[in-house]
Amino acid sequence: MKQKTHSARAMGALSATALLALTACGNGDGGNEGDGDGEELTIALFGEEPYSWIDEESGEPTGATIAVAEEIFENRLGYDITIEEEPDWDNLIPGLTAGHWDVVSAGMSITGERCAEAAFGDPELLYTTAFLVEEGNPHGVEDFEDLQEAGLDVVALSGAVESGWMEEEGIDHDTVGSADDGIEFVEGGRADVFALTAASLEAMAGDIDGLEVTDSFEHELSIGAHAFLPEDEDLVEEFNAELAELMESGEYLELVEEFGFSEDEMPPSGLTAQELCEEDPDELAEEYIED
Known part of the structure; x- marks a missing residue:
């Protein structure tokens, strides 16, 4: 829990120092069993491939964002990390602000609304959107404009950017609590369309018989x-410094390639989290995407 881990840094550092002194006096070897400073850090994931999920066979957390989190927090910064699954997307930020975890590693898009409650590290992955539909895409839907007059049963992940975009576009839709639920709705005929990031739909439903993932769009x-957490400025700075090294060296791409990401999903050069938090999304798209 947050109150017992990251927020108690000063006390933890003092205790570690005292323990080292006692160990040196007690057995003469001066050894320290922990890596780095050994400070505890709790990280939340959400079950959505290819970003972060619990592998069914091993029971271990995996995914592109988890690989990055483990490399930076554990291997490079020396934190003792615990990774917990939060099954409800809408609970990720409330759980963060309530102190249940220190970091959310779930491929969460940076939006102005979310920035009012949480701080974000530097940009990592560029997302596009796609639809999960019946094989053959019988209604011919390729983007949100196609949904406006189609009169279809549409679902999106509750709290996800796709739901917010459809609200802005006046598209009637329902929400589900997990990506698996959205897939099951289309597979079972309870929905005609499930809108989600293209990477997730390809990873989770691209091979399901009778279903099809449409071409992605921006x-x-x-x-x-x-x-x-907004007050964890030092932690954000630590993370961003290591992330910048990974990006510059190409090691970041190596970490996420295993999960299907490529150079095409790397964020535009020069784009900052602050811009995404504070500036108009249409203007940013025009500056960084629509050349």
Whole structure:
């Protein structure tokens, strides 16, 4: 829990120092079993491939954002991390602000609304949108404009950017609590369309018989990043410094390639989390995407 881990840094550092002194006096070897400073950090994931999920066979957390989190927080910064699954997307930021975890590693898009409650690390992944539909796409829907007059049963992940965009566009739709639910709605005939990031739909439903993932499209500039508490400025700075090194060296791309990401999903050069939090999405898209 947040109150017992990251927020108690000063006390933890003092205790570690005292423990080292006692160990040196007690057995003479001066050893320290922990890596780095050994400070505890709790990270939340959400079950959505290819970003972050629990592998059914191993029971271990995996995914592109988890690989990045483990590399930065554990391997490079020396934190003792615990990764917990939050099954409800809408609970990720409330759980963060309530102190249940220190970081959200779920490929969460940076939006002005979310920035009012959480701080975001530097941009990591560029997202496009797609629809999960019946094989053959019988209604011919390829973007949100096609949905406006189609009169179809549409679902989106509750709290996700796709739901927000459809609200702005006046598209009637229902929401589901998980990506698996959205897929099951279309597979079972309870919905005609499930809107989600293209990467997720390809990873989770691209091979399901009778279903089809449409070609991806860009509605607004959607960029994923790790989320933090606003007051954890030092932690964000630590993370961003290591992230910048990974990006510059090409190691970041190597980490996420395993999960299907490529150079095409790397964020535009020079784009910042602050811009995504504060500036008009249409203007940002025009500046960084619509050349």
